[in-house]
Amino acid sequence: MTMPPTVDASWRSIVVGHIADALLSDDEGRHAHACRLAQHLDEAGLNVDLAVDDHIHSLGGPLSPRDAWSRPSARRERFRQEAAAHVPF
Known part of the structure; x- marks a missing residue:
């Protein structure tokens, strides 16, 4: 059974938002769960990685999607190493 496009877009938007929020979190467990969910979705043929990257980019925060x-x-x-490398002596 195929979902109507609006339902498909709605669930996708919700999942993308939750994964992005968890990836931006400082909580290791939450971050790991988000990565595993994204991996399981990918394995099921429902890749959301680019949408998550776009969502993170649209937030304009200090972290890039790659980070x-x-x-x-x-x-x-x-970040600690980069900051230490830029400290004047």
């Missing part, structure tokens, strides 16, 4: 897919602890470490 958002990285684990929060990895992001913090990378």
